[in-house]
Amino acid sequence: MNLEGFPDLPAFPPGEVWLAGAGPGDPRLLTVLALHAVSRADDIVHDALVDSRVLRLARQDAVLLPVGKRGGRPSPKQDEINALLVERARAGRRVLRLKGGDPFVFGRGWDEVTALSEAKLRFRIIPGLTAGLAGTALAGIPATSRDTNHAVVLAAGHRAEGQSTADWEALGRLGQPLILYMPMAQLEEIVAALQRGGLPGDTPAALVQSATTEDERVVESRLDALAEDAERHGIGSPCIAVIGAIATLRRRALASMVGWS
Missing domain, CATH: 3.30.950.10 (Tetrapyrrole methylase, C-terminal domain)
Incomplete structure (x- = not known):
């Protein structure tokens, strides 16, 4: 989807982490800014509940890194996810942390904001529609x-x-x-x-x-x-x-x- 004519879409510089909500499922419910982020990211660190159709909107050369938590199944701990975001950003990647719904509604977005702040990394918050x-x-x-x-x-x-x-x-x-x-x-x-x-x-x-x-x-x-x-x-x-x-x-x-x- 071409967003070139949409006003005031920010640049996504290397070394930044954007924390975005992907909405409740249907990709048509992505915000324009979240869609912009998906189309620009080098690395997409995503939850299990992010719809596969949303991930298909990423660049062909984007790296998809699943870190979804599922009850009763092995999954990355929050500290490991935080460390991954910091590591990829410090490597000069454009890192998108993509969560189902909204990052700050039962999504542990604030844990990741805290980790990025402590690492002195620049980040952007993109709210999403909560399920x-x-x-x-x-x-x-x-x-x-x-x-x-x-x-x-x-x-x-x-x-x-x-x-x-x-x-x-x-x-x-x-x-x-x-x-x-x-x-x-x-x-x-x-x-x-x-x-x-x-x-x-x-x-x-x-x-x-x-x-x-x-x-x-x-x-x-x-x-x-x-x-x-x-x-x-x-x-x-x-x-x-x-x-x-x-x-x-x-x-x-x-x-x-x-x-x-």
Whole structure:
């Protein structure tokens, strides 16, 4: 794709690292600046959730370096990824750190910013569309609506290395819709804790698997049946869970909503 006529696209000098979000999946959801970065990078250090169609937009001579983390499988540690970024940049490469969604929404982007700052390397941050907002919207579920809520909680549903999960009982007491990233491994535990916190079992809920891709699947449910419905429909990661009144709004949108294809 030719971006030569697009105004004010910055140069990508050798020795810099750009941290970019690739969006929830579909390459059409890349920002113009992220697309510019993909087309200019010498090295692309990418997560497992970056769609292969996005990677095909890279230069033919670009080096693709997968560093994706998958639960339960061997994968590079964050310190190793940080060191790789520093090493490639110091070698005079144009380094793109490409993450699914947005680098700063459960993407450990700040860990990498810190490492690059300590190494005194120049970097640029390119936000991306996060799956919890863009992916759910394109499935017909808004993060907020005037009739249902004036707040929404984004939470990581998985356990990061060396960290505990959110206080689900406390979140259940808020009475606000929740959008959970990667909750499948802990879904039963999360559902039970939310109910202990006072969230009613009949609270509407939905699961959006592989948002914005050809593998997307959406299951509508309720809180107390969510884990059972996920198993019955074979829903797995990557997945977003939506819990709260906003999950019911999809039914109103589907009759007239143009499909994402």
